[in-house]
Amino acid sequence: MTVVNHIREIREERHIKQTDMAEALGVSRQTMTAIEKMKYNPSLELSLKIAEYFNLQVEDIFQLNSGR
Numbered sequence: 001m002t003v004v005n006h007i008r009e010i011r012e013e014r015h016i017k018q019t020d021m022a023e024a025l026g027v028s029r030q031t032m033t034a035i036e037k038m039k040y041n042p043s044l045e046l047s048l049k050i051a052e053y054f055n056l057q058v059e060d061i062f063q064l065n066s067g068r
Contacts, residue, residue, distance in 0.1 A: 001064055001065065001066050002038070002064075002065045003038070003041050003062055003063070003064055003065070004038060004062070004063050004065045005035065005038065005061055005062045005063075006060075006061055007032075007035060007050065007061060010054055010056070010061065011036075014054075018032050018033065018036075021053065025046065025049050025050065025053060026049075047061075047062060
C-alpha cells in the first residue's frame with residue numbers, strides 16, 4: 001500500500017507558489033517537492049498542517065492506495 005496525495009493539484013488550482021507554501025508550513029521547498037512527487041510521506045503533524053493550510057480535511061488531500 002502507498003499513500004498518494006493531491007497537494008500539487010490543489011496548490012496549482014489555488015495559484016500558490018511552492019516556496020510560499022513551504023515557508024508558511026516551516027519546511028524547505030525541497031521537502032515540498034519530495035512530498036508532491038510522493039518520494040516522502042509527511043509526518044502526521046505536517047499532514048495536519050497541510051490540511052489546515054488548504055482549509056481541507058486530511059482525507060481530501062491524502063489517500064491510501066492499496067494497489068488494487
